[in-house]
Amino acid sequence: MEALWLRDPMAILARGADGGVVVRDGRIVECVSASQQPRTPDVKVFDAREHVVVPGLINTHHHLYQTLTRAHPQAINKALFPWLQALYPVWANITAEALRDAVTVGLAELLLSGCTTAADHHYLFPRGLESAVDIEVDVANALGIRMTVLRGSMNLSEKDGGLPPDSVVQDADTILADCERVLSRYHDTNEGAQIQIALAPCSPFSVSMELMRSCAELAEQYDCRLHTHLAETADENEFCLAHYGCRPLELLENAGWLQPRTWLAHGIHFTDEECARLGHHRVGVCHCPTSNATLASGFCPTEVLQRHGAPIGLGVDGSASNDSSNMMEAIRHALMVNRLSRERADTFTHIDALEMATAGSATCLGRDDIGMIATGKQADLAMFKLDELRFAGAHDPLAALVLCGAHHADRVMVAGAWRVIDGAIPGLDIAALTKRQNKHARQLANS
Numbered sequence: 001m002e003a004l005w006l007r008d009p010m011a012i013l014a015r016g017a018d019g020g021v022v023v024r025d026g027r028i029v030e031c032v033s034a035s036q037q038p039r040t041p042d043v044k045v046f047d048a049r050e051h052v053v054v055p056g057l058i059n060t061h062h063h064l065y066q067t068l069t070r071a072h073p074q075a076i077n078k079a080l081f082p083w084l085q086a087l088y089p090v091w092a093n094i095t096a097e098a099l100r101d102a103v104t105v106g107l108a109e110l111l112l113s114g115c116t117t118a119a120d121h122h123y124l125f126p127r128g129l130e131s132a133v134d135i136e137v138d139v140a141n142a143l144g145i146r147m148t149v150l151r152g153s154m155n156l157s158e159k160d161g162g163l164p165p166d167s168v169v170q171d172a173d174t175i176l177a178d179c180e181r182v183l184s185r186y187h188d189t190n191e192g193a194q195i196q197i198a199l200a201p202c203s204p205f206s207v208s209m210e211l212m213r214s215c216a217e218l219a220e221q222y223d224c225r226l227h228t229h230l231a232e233t234a235d236e237n238e239f240c241l242a243h244y245g246c247r248p249l250e251l252l253e254n255a256g257w258l259q260p261r262t263w264l265a266h267g268i269h270f271t272d273e274e275c276a277r278l279g280h281h282r283v284g285v286c287h288c289p290t291s292n293a294t295l296a297s298g299f300c301p302t303e304v305l306q307r308h309g310a311p312i313g314l315g316v317d318g319s320a321s322n323d324s325s326n327m328m329e330a331i332r333h334a335l336m337v338n339r340l341s342r343e344r345a346d347t348f349t350h351i352d353a354l355e356m357a358t359a360g361s362a363t364c365l366g367r368d369d370i371g372m373i374a375t376g377k378q379a380d381l382a383m384f385k386l387d388e389l390r391f392a393g394a395h396d397p398l399a400a401l402v403l404c405g406a407h408h409a410d411r412v413m414v415a416g417a418w419r420v421i422d423g424a425i426p427g428l429d430i431a432a433l434t435k436r437q438n439k440h441a442r443q444l445a446n447s
């Protein structure tokens with residue numbers, strides 16, 4: 001396959017690549033120093049002088065189906081538990097057709113913001129939505145975005161002392177059989193994988209300990225990652241103490257989850273000692289600054305976790321607690337929230353925020369082939385132009401992306417293929433998709 005030289009970018013987040021990168025067969029094959037020519041023969045040239053280039057952004061926590069309930073009147077201005085209880089019955093009526101459009105909407109939004117790999121935590125399997133994972137894989141393949149689909153689960157409903165209603169839970173046997181089915185069918189452990197599966201019981205207040213343990217065993221067997229929500233709110237600590245007589249982290253340990261396969265969403269209400277244990281076991285944490293601010297859940301202790309060696313990735317979270325799916329916005333919010341929460345605000349920079357969303361996120365997903373612009377890595381790139389009004393007068397191009405609030409990538413490449421060109425996704429009719437999604441959302445409101 002012909003090599004492509006992305007020549008002389010305005011700025012690039014990479015070492016020794018000021019002259020750009022050469023891409024061939026889906027990989028970065030060469031980083032070119034400033035004013036140099038590539039050593040790779042017969043390169044085609046793409047003039048990148050107007051582009052700021054960063055590694056493709058990696059979103060490590062989302063609930064794409066929630067794009068159907070953005071700014072929902074029954075949910076806005078509520079804390080986590082009442083917010084969930086208001087929305088579960090609404091979500092129980094989502095159809096397969098609506099899910100397909102909702103997933104397309106969320107993934108398209110992510111792609112257009114520079115995201116090249118998305119992890120979606122789907123734990124909602126009411127009757128009629130049993131093929132949710134298959135639908136997500138199908139949509140991701142059509143858009144060309146890499147995806148880790150998290151086969152979520154809930155098996156404790158209100159009658160068992162859990163939070164969700166009966167209509168959205170499944171029994172453990174059904175869940176585990178489907179976990180095995182989707183792992184066998186879709187989980188690709190090879191370098192450059194487009195689709196991976198992870199196992200993701202929803203949270204300690206919606207699944208049984210047996211199910212957590214069985215998922216850890218399956219993860220070992222199929223070599224996949226484990227994910228759940230943990231320590232998001234103070235309510236959750238109280239629930240665990242009341243029901244299990246221990247804090248959420250002990251619960252995780254008892255289930256066999258304190259290990260490097262695991263990454264957690266939120267991770268806010270940990271003590272320093274718990275952060276040290278997470279770091280010791282290399283458990284990752286997906287920081288979701290926008291969602292945590294919206295639900296007033298608190299600050300993730302990213303500084304303490306990182307000091308102890310826990311990888312920190314970034315996530316937008318579901319579109320009912322962050323009503324937008326924009327990774328650049330999440331990076332900007334990570335900068336702001338970490339400035340507010342860290343002891344020394346000036347130790348957290350725009351580069352740190354960008355690295356959380358790239359190298360940090362890749363580590364959370366257990367991948368060393370993405371998240372960085374370097375020779376041998378996958379050619380996943382997000383490219384922004386600084387020709388919008390919001391950038392007028394900006395100096396440092398990489399700082400401008402974060403500080404001026406870049407929202408929209410001009411070009412996005414996944415595995416060497418252009419998936420966004422001139423700010424649009426080729427072949428996707430956004431107007432028609434938006435119209436269908438609004439129709440599904442209205443039907444859901446009336447159901």
Ligand SMILES: [Zn+2]
Pocket residue numbers: 061062063121229265317318
């Ligand atoms: Zn979540």
